[in-house]
Amino acid sequence: MTAPGTLYGLGLGPGDPELxxxxxxxxxxxxxxxxxxxxxxxxxxxxxxxxxFLSAGQLELRVDVPMNPxxxxxxxxxxxxxxxxxxxxxxxxxxxxxxxGDPFFYGSFMxxxxxxxxxxxxEVVPGVSSVMAAAAATGVPLVCRDDVMxxxxxTLSSDELEKRLESASGIAILKLGRHFSKVRDVLDxxxxxxxxxxxxxASLPEQRMLxxxxxxxxxxxxxxxxxxxxxxxPWASEET
Amino acid sequence: MTAPGTLYGLGLGPGDPELxxxxxxxxxxxxxxxxxxxxxxxxxxxxxxxxxFLSAGQLELRVDVPMNPxxxxxxxxxxxxxxxxxxxxxxxxxxxxxxxGDPFFYGSFMxxxxxxxxxxxxEVVPGVSSVMAAAAATGVPLVCRDDVMxxxxxTLSSDELEKRLESASGIAILKLGRHFSKVRDVLDxxxxxxxxxxxxxASLPEQRMLxxxxxxxxxxxxxxxxxxxxxxxPWASEET
Numbered sequence: 001m002t003a004p005g006t007l008y009g010l011g012l013g014p015g016d017p018e019l020x021x022x023x024x025x026x027x028x029x030x031x032x033x034x035x036x037x038x039x040x041x042x043x044x045x046x047x048x049x050x051x052x053f054l055s056a057g058q059l060e061l062r063v064d065v066p067m068n069p070x071x072x073x074x075x076x077x078x079x080x081x082x083x084x085x086x087x088x089x090x091x092x093x094x095x096x097x098x099x100x101g102d103p104f105f106y107g108s109f110m111x112x113x114x115x116x117x118x119x120x121x122x123e124v125v126p127g128v129s130s131v132m133a134a135a136a137a138t139g140v141p142l143v144c145r146d147d148v149m150x151x152x153x154x155t156l157s158s159d160e161l162e163k164r165l166e167s168a169s170g171i172a173i174l175k176l177g178r179h180f181s182k183v184r185d186v187l188d189x190x191x192x193x194x195x196x197x198x199x200x201x202a203s204l205p206e207q208r209m210l211x212x213x214x215x216x217x218x219x220x221x222x223x224x225x226x227x228x229x230x231x232x233x234p235w236a237s238e239e240t
Numbered sequence: 241m242t243a244p245g246t247l248y249g250l251g252l253g254p255g256d257p258e259l260x261x262x263x264x265x266x267x268x269x270x271x272x273x274x275x276x277x278x279x280x281x282x283x284x285x286x287x288x289x290x291x292x293f294l295s296a297g298q299l300e301l302r303v304d305v306p307m308n309p310x311x312x313x314x315x316x317x318x319x320x321x322x323x324x325x326x327x328x329x330x331x332x333x334x335x336x337x338x339x340x341g342d343p344f345f346y347g348s349f350m351x352x353x354x355x356x357x358x359x360x361x362x363e364v365v366p367g368v369s370s371v372m373a374a375a376a377a378t379g380v381p382l383v384c385r386d387d388v389m390x391x392x393x394x395t396l397s398s399d400e401l402e403k404r405l406e407s408a409s410g411i412a413i414l415k416l417g418r419h420f421s422k423v424r425d426v427l428d429x430x431x432x433x434x435x436x437x438x439x440x441x442a443s444l445p446e447q448r449m450l451x452x453x454x455x456x457x458x459x460x461x462x463x464x465x466x467x468x469x470x471x472x473x474p475w476a477s478e479e480t
Contacts, residue, residue, distance in 0.1 A: 011372070013261065021368060022265065023258035102368075102382075104375040110384045117379070124376035126443075128261060128342075132251070132366035135344040139357070139364065142342075144350045146396060148404055151389040164388055164407070203366075 002092035007085065007120050009103040009113060010096055011127020012049045015223075016203035019128050020050065027125060028053055031096035033088045035061040037081065037108050045223075046098035061085065061095070065108070074111070082115035089120050102127045106153070106174065131172045134199035134225050137207060141229055143170035154179035161186045171228040180220040184212055192228050200224040242332035247325065247360050249343040249353060250336050251367020252289045255463075256443035259368050260290065267365060268293055271336035273328045275301040277321065277348050285463075286338035301325065301335070305348070314351070322355035329360050342367045346393070346414065371412045374439035374465050377447060381469055383410035394419035401426045411468040420460040424452055432468050440464040 008027045013019035020028075028034065028050060038044035044062065047054075054060070063081030066073045088095050103109040103124050113122060131151065135142045143149040150168035152161060153175045161183065165171055171192075173183055187193045198215050200208040201223050212226060248267045253259035260268075268274070268290060278284035284302065287294075294300070303321030306313045328335050343349040343364050353362060371391065375382045383389040390408035392401060393415045401423065405411055411432075413423055427433045438455050440448040441463050452466060 011368070011376075014366070016263070018263035018266070019261045019366065021253065021259045021261055023256070025262065026258070102372040102375075104381045104383075105372060105389075106383055106385075106387075110381045113381070122379070124379065126254070126259065126368050126372035126376040128251075128366050128368055129372065132342040132345060132369065135342075136251075136364035136366040139362070141344040141347075141350045141353070143344075143346055143391070145346075146393050147346075148393075148396075149345075149389075149391040151383070151391075153386050153388075155386050156388075167404070 004120060005089040005092050005094040007089060007116060007122045008094065008096045009099055009109050009122060009124040011099055011102040011107075011125055012046055013128035014101060014130040014133035014203040015045070015049055015201065016133075017049055017052060019133065019203055021125065021127065024125050024127065025053060028096050029055070030094070031058065032093045033059045033061055033095040034098065035063060035081070035085055035095050036098040037063045037065050037112075040064050040066045044098070046100045049100060050098065061088070063112070078111040078115060082112050085112065086116060086119065089116075099127065102129045105129050130202050130223070130225065131174070131227075133202040134172070134227055137199055137202050137209060138197045138227060140197065140227070142172070142227065143229070144231070147231065154183050158182055158186050162189060165190055165192070169230045171226075173226040175222060176220050176224045176226065177222045178220070180215065181217045183226060184215075184217070187212065187226070187228070192230075195230065196226050196228045198224065198226050244360060245329040245332050245334040247329060247356060247362045248334065248336045249339055249349050249362060249364040251339050251342040251347075251365055252286055253368035254341060254370040254373035254443040255285070255289055255441065256373075257289055257292060259373065259443055261365065261367065264365050264367065265293060268336050269295070270334070271298065272333045273299045273301055273335040274338065275303060275321070275325055275335050276338040277303045277305050277352075280304050280306045284338070286340045289340060290338065301328070303352070318351040318355060322352050325352065326356060326359065329356075339367065342369050345369050370442050370463070370465065371414070371467075373442040374412070374467055377439055377442050377449060378437045378467060380437065380467070382412070382467065383469070384471070387471065394423050398422055398426050402429060405430055405432070405468075409470045411466075413466040415462060416460050416464045416466065417462045418460070420455065421457045423466060424455075424457070427452065427466070427468070432470075435470065436466050436468045438464065438466050
């Protein structure tokens with residue numbers, strides 16, 4: 001009997017192919033099977049990050065995920081994907097599963113992980129988060145010393161957002177998209193608008209940074225975020 | 241007149257040399273001057289991550305930082321370091337400043353950045369955070385879907401910690417060291433002890449993971465953290 005293969009969850013970073021780690025690159029190149037989720041009919045962002053490193057001898061396994069907001073549709077799709085990945089693992093082939101950013105930080109990797117973790121050996125390779133890439137782009141620190149960092153998805157309600165943000169020193173608000181106006185109003189209420197920085201597609205050639213005030217809410221993609229740091233100078237005493 | 245050099249703040253990740261990015265490695269190898277902070281009389285952790293990639297032709301600039309808890313001593317040390325780095329930049333030499341983890345995420349890089357940013361071109365290269373590396377080691381997701389992630393330094397008071405942690409879905413508590421017992425008691429009060437995972441020196445050969453209950457408070461180093469994820473299964477509905 002063949003020993004089962006290992007599933008590698010490879011964190012590939014925020015988008016710039018140069019921001020992948022040496023470890024992710026080594027495991028990617030060694031994997032006979034490369035799997036990645038992709039929106040039905042669209043391209044896989046994770047695959048685009050490492051397309052230059054893939055070789056013709058590698059088998060590619062695309063996991064089609066419908067963009068239907070009902071999670072039952074996604075669950076079905078991930079079950080189909082998990083079964084296809086499991087087949088390779090059972091046959092003794094290692095599978096590299098591509099994940100933009102970090103696999104365990106809001107990654108869609110978690111769905112396949114949840115379906116396969118009880119049956120197979122899984123190794124997760126951490127990656128550079130888009131939060132760190134966005135902070136690097138703005139040139140403003142996220143958190144230092146005794147700061148508290150809070151990361152919230154923009155999908156929360158205004159009340160919930162306000163409650164979470166009122167006491168944080170460093171803030172990252174992810175998954176903006178159509179939630180942008182709501183988030184902008186919450187930041188305005190909290191007096192944080194002037195300190196808030198908007199970053200779109202951090203680390204990619206299309207990267208864009210704007211003061212939050214100047215952003216057209218109609219143009220905000222999913223891959224965008226707002227960063228706020230209450231304390232600008234690491235030597236200054238706490239403001240709040 | 242020579243054009244001034246660029247200061248590169250290189251995020252080198254949590255400790256495993258394979259977790260540095262292709263970009264950090266390229267800029268590190270190209271830099272004529274490599275600077276790093278180090279505790280007086282001790283070795284630089286950041287330098288140890290990339291020691292195998294340094295070459296004899298590179299000038300090394302060690303910034304000695306006394307471990308005195310009075311921040312005025314550190315400020316003085318960083319001012320001396322910043323002046324030495326500035327000399328190279330003025331002479332047109334690029335300087336690679338080594339940073340464990342990510343430069344803008346609780347990094348000591350921030351102090352030198354604060355002293356040099358107004359005078360020189362600085363490029364920050366984001367790195368893999370120890371939080372992501374610790375989560376990868378435990379094999380438990382940090383946050384998914386609508387989760388809120390909170391990162392707190394263990395240096396906060398019990399009351400402050402309790403306030404910050406009671407509503408978070410994903411939690412990372414950093415800089416444990418001598419604050420471990422306090423943090424353990426707070427987690428116990430919040431009913432989170434059984435879900436809490438302790439990770440020491442994530443990604444290094446000495447990495448150690450334990451249930452929080454089994455940790456000897458006297459043995460906890462600074463480079464350790466506790467992770468908690470309230471929701472274990474990404475398909476399950478919110479628990480709280």
